[in-house]
Amino acid sequence: MSNTLGILGRKLGMSRIFGSDGMVIPVTVIQAGPCPIVQVKERSRDGYSALQVGFEDTRATKLTKPAKGHLDKAGCGYFRHLREFRLDTVDGYEVGQSLDLEMFSPGEKVSITGKSKGKGFAGVVKRWGFRGGAASHGAEKIHRNAGAIGCNTKPGRVIKGKKMAGHLGARQTSYKNIEIVAVRAGDNVLLVKGQIPGPKNGLVIVRKQQA
Amino acid sequence: MDLMKKIEYSQMRMDIPPFKAGDTVKVHVRIIEGDKERIQMFEGVVLCRHRGTTNATFTVRKMSDGVGVERIFPLHSPFIERVDVLSEGRVRRSRIFYLRKLRGKASRIKSKNAWDN
Numbered sequence: 001m002s003n004t005l006g007i008l009g010r011k012l013g014m015s016r017i018f019g020s021d022g023m024v025i026p027v028t029v030i031q032a033g034p035c036p037i038v039q040v041k042e043r044s045r046d047g048y049s050a051l052q053v054g055f056e057d058t059r060a061t062k063l064t065k066p067a068k069g070h071l072d073k074a075g076c077g078y079f080r081h082l083r084e085f086r087l088d089t090v091d092g093y094e095v096g097q098s099l100d101l102e103m104f105s106p107g108e109k110v111s112i113t114g115k116s117k118g119k120g121f122a123g124v125v126k127r128w129g130f131r132g133g134a135a136s137h138g139a140e141k142i143h144r145n146a147g148a149i150g151c152n153t154k155p156g157r158v159i160k161g162k163k164m165a166g167h168l169g170a171r172q173t174s175y176k177n178i179e180i181v182a183v184r185a186g187d188n189v190l191l192v193k194g195q196i197p198g199p200k201n202g203l204v205i206v207r208k209q210q211a
Numbered sequence: 212m213d214l215m216k217k218i219e220y221s222q223m224r225m226d227i228p229p230f231k232a233g234d235t236v237k238v239h240v241r242i243i244e245g246d247k248e249r250i251q252m253f254e255g256v257v258l259c260r261h262r263g264t265t266n267a268t269f270t271v272r273k274m275s276d277g278v279g280v281e282r283i284f285p286l287h288s289p290f291i292e293r294v295d296v297l298s299e300g301r302v303r304r305s306r307i308f309y310l311r312k313l314r315g316k317a318s319r320i321k322s323k324n325a326w327d328n
């Protein structure tokens with residue numbers, strides 16, 4: 001799934017549209033690109049080949065001095081977000097060239113990466129899908145508990161990796177095989193079917209999938 | 212959010228006439244069977260309108276051989292050929308679910324014009 005080209009975007013929210021057959025399609029609206037190439041990394045020089053792209057203009061005063069120096073060198077503006085796309089070959093790409101939604105077409109399947117919504121400290125029912133206890137039949141105070149977590153004297157410890165309560169969400173998540181419903185290149189807007197990770201206005205990376 | 216509105220407005224139909232709960236409407240529904248297409252009518256009283264942009268719906272209730280039938284239509288669906296407003300009803304509520312419990316004479320709705328007189 002790596003080594004494919006993609007584009008940075010912002011999740012605008014969800015809606016529903018009517019497809020060509022009249023059926024309702026749930027869509028997520030993503031404002032994506034244009035992403036100018038800030039740096040081309042080559043295997044001979046950098047040890048790997050990748051394209052570094054910028055997204056969302058910002059002011060120079062918002063950047064650190066090293067970041068400003070880096071972007072001055074590219075000379076295509078200042079960006080809030082920089083991300084790299086590792087590619088097998090970077091032939092034909094040069095600094096200043098802009099990546100936009102032209103690379104996607106409706107019906108294509110893409111992979112979308114984002115940071116999922118933070119759920120805080122979550123119990124086992126929410127976090128791992130445990131069934132919990134009975135709601136009634138005399139059940140007392142054990143409605144959403146995990147139950148037993150191991151054996152007795154042998155082995156005398158809890159096995160590593162046991163699913164327990166803990167922090168859930170707020171981590172990088174990728175959804176694969178998301179279908180593109182529509183591409184509105186004029187508005188830099190992408191409509192994909194179904195949901196994608198993260199809150200509204202969250203940064204997402206839309207990647208092409210290897211055929 | 213302007214882009215969201217732009218996308219949603221482009222999906223909405225502006226040719227549906229305004230109507231409210233209590234109105235009697237005739238919905239012309241496009242039915243696709245295999246490769247043939249025909250229009251079916253659904254005539255009844257509007258029970259409620261669910262507001263929204265592209266996900267707005269309305270519920271129509273009719274009595275069919277003594278059995279109450281309700282259908283929920285997405286307001287902006289391309290399957291709706293046309294909506295005719297047959298009469299405007301005078302009701303005090305925006306959602307007239309009480310109609311489900313009424314039968315016969317009790318379930319009549321006064322027309323708006325009759326109230327004015």
